[in-house]
Amino acid sequence: MNLSELQSSVERLQQKLNKARDLLAEATSDPTTVSAELERTRAFAFDASALTHKETVSGCVDSLERYGFCVIDHVIPPDVVDAIREEVILAQATSSRNSKGIVDLFAQEGVTAEELLNGKAAENNVELRRVRRLGHPPKPPNEIIWMPQFAPHMANPVITAVARRVLDDHLRISQLHLRFIRTDKTFIEKEGGDQFKRMRGVHKREWHTDWPHDLSAYGGNDPKVNVGCIRRPFPDVPMCLVMIFYLTDTDKNSGGTWIVPGSHKDRRNPRGPDSDIIVSAPIPGNMQVSAPAGSVFIQDSRCWHSTARHNPSRRARVGVVTRWCPWWLSVDDFAPGENYNLNEVCRPLTHEEYLALPPNLRPLMRHLCPDEQDTLQQPVLDRAEAARLRAKAGFLKELDDPDNLLAANAHIRVPLNETQL
Numbered sequence: 001m002n003l004s005e006l007q008s009s010v011e012r013l014q015q016k017l018n019k020a021r022d023l024l025a026e027a028t029s030d031p032t033t034v035s036a037e038l039e040r041t042r043a044f045a046f047d048a049s050a051l052t053h054k055e056t057v058s059g060c061v062d063s064l065e066r067y068g069f070c071v072i073d074h075v076i077p078p079d080v081v082d083a084i085r086e087e088v089i090l091a092q093a094t095s096s097r098n099s100k101g102i103v104d105l106f107a108q109e110g111v112t113a114e115e116l117l118n119g120k121a122a123e124n125n126v127e128l129r130r131v132r133r134l135g136h137p138p139k140p141p142n143e144i145i146w147m148p149q150f151a152p153h154m155a156n157p158v159i160t161a162v163a164r165r166v167l168d169d170h171l172r173i174s175q176l177h178l179r180f181i182r183t184d185k186t187f188i189e190k191e192g193g194d195q196f197k198r199m200r201g202v203h204k205r206e207w208h209t210d211w212p213h214d215l216s217a218y219g220g221n222d223p224k225v226n227v228g229c230i231r232r233p234f235p236d237v238p239m240c241l242v243m244i245f246y247l248t249d250t251d252k253n254s255g256g257t258w259i260v261p262g263s264h265k266d267r268r269n270p271r272g273p274d275s276d277i278i279v280s281a282p283i284p285g286n287m288q289v290s291a292p293a294g295s296v297f298i299q300d301s302r303c304w305h306s307t308a309r310h311n312p313s314r315r316a317r318v319g320v321v322t323r324w325c326p327w328w329l330s331v332d333d334f335a336p337g338e339n340y341n342l343n344e345v346c347r348p349l350t351h352e353e354y355l356a357l358p359p360n361l362r363p364l365m366r367h368l369c370p371d372e373q374d375t376l377q378q379p380v381l382d383r384a385e386a387a388r389l390r391a392k393a394g395f396l397k398e399l400d401d402p403d404n405l406l407a408a409n410a411h412i413r414v415p416l417n418e419t420q421l
């Protein structure tokens with residue numbers, strides 16, 4: 001080949017390369033293709049039983065930053081998951097019965113919360129607990145008390161390490177509740193075919209972001225029920241990790257959570273009055289999470305997601321939903337409820353119940369027990385101590401080396417853009 005032939009060959013190949021690059025860019029910018037690929041490869045999932053602790057934690061942290069969610073497979077070992085699922089199913093029945101009992105007791109004329117707490121609830125086989133905040137009405141107990149086999153898995157070291165990396169060193173579990181997705185068959189049997197057509201279907205969604213980024217804040221304009229929501233545009237700071245422990249195999253045919261990858265960084269919101277999004281319709285690029293029973297789906301509360309409104313499998317999707325926050329987030333300060341307080345925010349524990357928790361879970365739930373002082377935990381204290389000593393050293397310099405004080409910070413430059421001036 002002579003020189004000019006080589007030259008034109010390079011140009012031809014260059015054109016071909018450019019075309020391929022364009023096609024690749026088009027394919028990867030189409031959210032539908034990207035999500036389909038993500039759904040297929042499960043690049044968001046990390047197997048706790050196969051990877052090292054470090055690999056799982058860093059994989060999860062990256063995935064949470066990039067996609068807004070991740071999954072840790074096999075947190076609960078396969079040989080115990082069936083027993084734990086049965087325990088959770090029983091706990092759900094107990095909890096519903098108890099909530100109904102609370103409503104019935106409060107419906108009695110003249111009854112007061114104090115009377116109920118001082119024995120009347122117990123006499124009626126109803127569990128009711130004092131909350132930490134003085135003057136706020138009592139609540140049902142935290143559902144963890146009915147799940148002693150599940151409890152040790154909640155504070156699995158991989159999970160707590162991910163949460164500490166993303167949120168802060170001192171964590172609090174601010175909510176725990178059980179969430180079942182009935183099968184389509186059960187739904188039809190209970191509610192009828194017409195209701196099924198209205199309420200359920202593979203194309204139906206209920207998009208939202210979660211507390212403290214839940215725009216309608218549980219209660220809309222009702223001050224008794226509104227639990228608060230961060231003002232938009234949301235700061236780019238993860239403030240809550242929602243962790244759903246799937247206790248049944250979960251995929252697109254069995255109640256996998258719907259998600260829009262990357263939406264945690266989007267300024268719009270499915271419930272935003274200015275966002276032009278219909279909460280009940282599919283969104284391009286939406287996908288369903290899949291995971292084997294015993295896995296944990298972890299999601300930044302800012303991520304747009306929806307519970308599945310269809311479950312064609314023959315089995316209910318059984319899940320335990322938990323919400324994890326850093327120590328600095330104000331939990332349970334609002335929403336006193338009406339007479340009784342049935343929301344799931346910070347459901348309390350008695351001292352005995354708190355002390356019966358597995359030791360690794362206690363620090364995460366200590367704030368739920370009014371008899372415990374929820375002081376800051378060691379890593380937060382350690383960094384404060386380091387700051388205190390550093391400041392002290394600065395004041396000692398003032399005394400010990402006054403001649404060099406004037407220039408001691410000369411190397412510090414705080415950049416200021418033109419636009420900031």
Ligand SMILES: O=C(O)CCC(=O)C(=O)O
Nearest residue numbers: 179210257306307308321
């Ligand atoms: O159950 C699910 O898959 C999602 C639940 C959910 O969105 C929630 O509890 O906030």
Ligand SMILES: [Fe+2]
Nearest residue numbers: 208209210305
């Ligand atoms: Fe949610």
